[in-house]
Amino acid sequence: MARPITHCLFDLDGLLLDTEPFYTEASSRVAAEFGKEYTFEMKSKCMGLPALEGGRLLLDLLGGLDGMSVEEFNERRFKIQYELFPTSKPLPGIERLLSLLHKSGVPIAIATSSHKKGFELKTSHLPDLFGLFNGNFVLGDDPAVKKGKPNPDIFLEAARRIGVPPEETACCLVFEDAPNGVRAGLAAGMRVCWIPDPRIDKAAFLDSLSEQEKARVTILSSMEEFQPQAFGLAVLQPAVLKEG
Numbered sequence: 001m002a003r004p005i006t007h008c009l010f011d012l013d014g015l016l017l018d019t020e021p022f023y024t025e026a027s028s029r030v031a032a033e034f035g036k037e038y039t040f041e042m043k044s045k046c047m048g049l050p051a052l053e054g055g056r057l058l059l060d061l062l063g064g065l066d067g068m069s070v071e072e073f074n075e076r077r078f079k080i081q082y083e084l085f086p087t088s089k090p091l092p093g094i095e096r097l098l099s100l101l102h103k104s105g106v107p108i109a110i111a112t113s114s115h116k117k118g119f120e121l122k123t124s125h126l127p128d129l130f131g132l133f134n135g136n137f138v139l140g141d142d143p144a145v146k147k148g149k150p151n152p153d154i155f156l157e158a159a160r161r162i163g164v165p166p167e168e169t170a171c172c173l174v175f176e177d178a179p180n181g182v183r184a185g186l187a188a189g190m191r192v193c194w195i196p197d198p199r200i201d202k203a204a205f206l207d208s209l210s211e212q213e214k215a216r217v218t219i220l221s222s223m224e225e226f227q228p229q230a231f232g233l234a235v236l237q238p239a240v241l242k243e244g
Contacts, residue, residue: 002191002216002232003170003171003232004171004231004232004233004234005171005172005173005191005231005232005233006106006107006171006172006233006234007106007107007108007109007159007162007163007164007171007172007173008101008106008107008108008109008172008173008174008175008233009108009109009110009111009155009158009159009172009173009174009175009185009190010108010109010110010111010174010175011048011110011111011112011174011175011176011177011178011181012110012112012114012119012122013112013113013114013122013177014047014091014177014178014197015091015175015176015177015195015223016090016091016094016110017088017089017090017091017094017122017123018088018089018090018091019084019085019088019122020047020177020197022080022081022084022085022088023043023077023081024038024043025080025084026076026077026078026080026081026084027042027043027058027077029080030065030073030076030077030080031062031065033065034062034065034066036062036063036065038058038062040197040199042058042061042062044179044197044199044200045057045061046058046061047177047178047179047180047181048113048149048150048176048178048179048180048181048184049113049148049149049180050113050140050148050149051074051113051115051140052070052074053148054113055070055073055074055077056070058073059073078118081118082117082118082121085118085121085122086121086122086124086125088121088122088123088125088126090126090129091222091223092222092223092224093222093223093224093225093226094129094223095129097223097226097228098129098132099132100228100235100236101132101228101233101235102132103236104233104234104235104236106233106234106235107136107162107163107164108132108133108136108162109133109136109137109138109158109159109161109162110130110133110136110137110138110158111138111154111155111157111158111174112137112138112139112140112154113139113140113148113149113154114139114140115139115140115141116139116141119137119139136158136161136162138154138157138158138161140154142154142157144157145157149178149180149181149183149184150179150180150181150183150184150187151184151187152184152185152187152188152189153184154184155169155172155174155184155185155188155190156169156188159172159188159190166189169188169189169190170189170190170191172188172190172191173190173191173192173193173231173233174188174190174191174192174193175192175193175195175223176192176193176194176195177194177195177196177197178196179196179200179205182194182205182217186209186213186216186217190216191216191217191218191231192216192217192218193218193220193226193231194217194218194219194220195219195220195221195222195223196219198221202219218230218231
């Protein structure tokens, strides 16, 4: 029997906040300037990666942009993203779940590849929601994170900050939307609740995992479907996360 979950770790983009369209728009606009098309297949390969690594991979997938460096490419994309981030909104079911976990005393943390500036632009207009995390944010430019997703570093550090040592990570549940994030959570020895973009080939991704890894992944189409009791989470009352 799986160990009951006592701690929860959350990705940010496309999981807590509906920000993935902003990344798509920024990359599409820069690529279009050079007559290139930014496809979802490209996006899915880069989702969850640190900015520098993701930018380098995307430039390669685009076949280059007239010799543009990854630094210039990212700078152009960041400018567009930063204009859009302050309009970020929570995805369905998020506010109810985080409130329930907070009231129930379940330790929670954010583990995101976003750097500090981007994180602040996405979250500063939502102080009540992000205040529930009590400052437990591990960002992509945190010195404690030596390697980004799909490596486990960021989730191990987030778990440590809410009191979970490396040998006890089976008590943690990771919430992710990106395949690279799912791999990072599994590599950290945690269970994963995966809420993927519907365009992602879920079967192909699952086929790339071992049987033991597959057993630690639960797939949902929305956070509204999440049932805390199914993971042994001790919450104050049965949670209904769906509106209406």
